[in-house]
Amino acid sequence: MDGILEELVQSPELYTYFKKIEEFIKEENKKREEFYTIIEEKDKAEFINGEIIIHSPVKLNHNQVLGLLFTLMNSYVNLNNLGYVGIEKILISLTRNDYEPDICFFNKEKSDMFTSTQMKFPSPDLIVEILSESTEKFDRGIKFKDYALHSVGEYWLIDPQEEFVEQYILADKTYKLNIKSSTGTIKSSVITGFEIPVKSMFNKKENINVINNFFKIFSEAAPHANNT
Numbered sequence: 001m002d003g004i005l006e007e008l009v010q011s012p013e014l015y016t017y018f019k020k021i022e023e024f025i026k027e028e029n030k031k032r033e034e035f036y037t038i039i040e041e042k043d044k045a046e047f048i049n050g051e052i053i054i055h056s057p058v059k060l061n062h063n064q065v066l067g068l069l070f071t072l073m074n075s076y077v078n079l080n081n082l083g084y085v086g087i088e089k090i091l092i093s094l095t096r097n098d099y100e101p102d103i104c105f106f107n108k109e110k111s112d113m114f115t116s117t118q119m120k121f122p123s124p125d126l127i128v129e130i131l132s133e134s135t136e137k138f139d140r141g142i143k144f145k146d147y148a149l150h151s152v153g154e155y156w157l158i159d160p161q162e163e164f165v166e167q168y169i170l171a172d173k174t175y176k177l178n179i180k181s182s183t184g185t186i187k188s189s190v191i192t193g194f195e196i197p198v199k200s201m202f203n204k205k206e207n208i209n210v211i212n213n214f215f216k217i218f219s220e221a222a223p224h225a226n227n228t
Helices: 003-010 014-038 060-079 136-140 142-149 204-227
Strands: 045-048 051-054 083-087 091-093 103-107 126-130 154-159 164-171 174-181 185-187 195-197
Touching (some): 014 051, 060 103, 060 204, 142 174, 195 204
Antiparallel strands (some): 045 051, 103 126, 154 164
16 A cells, blocks of 8 residues: 555545545546547547646657658558557547557557557557647656556656657556667567667668668568468
């Protein structure tokens, strides 16, 4: 039992606190249901701690990194039939909050259960957030804690301006920094075999080289698979 909960349990006002929390949760759930009814497919919106957060348009460098990494991850996952990669507008519905990560990966077991009209999704296996001035406090704050709480096995934070990536791996219900780098390679712990140069997320030429290599490996492996 953590310190805050222990203090509440020992307080003579425990029942009073419980009633207040119960009323608060009831009102927050009402706001959340309203959120589901007012958001539209065109919106980039999240529901965080009872508040609706509408995100502003992104800068060009944010969009470029998003496109390059999504192309890499989506190509690799599709070629190897590993699951599903969502981009930007996939609404992740967790216990209390709803988020729209920049990129998220669901393993095949989860994604095989998705329907074509589904609008709310469970906790992914990997999430990527691209940092900006307006979102960094959420990406490093509430999302960092909430994603770990809901067993998102891997979390990447990417700075499009300084061109570096931070990779966090879930361990004992919290994230541990695995790498922070602008060079070398990054290897996913949850997407089997997915390893890319960090520069391929920021450089178009490097990105194309990696994509071509994915297809080369796939084409070379395909005849062997067909002969087995």
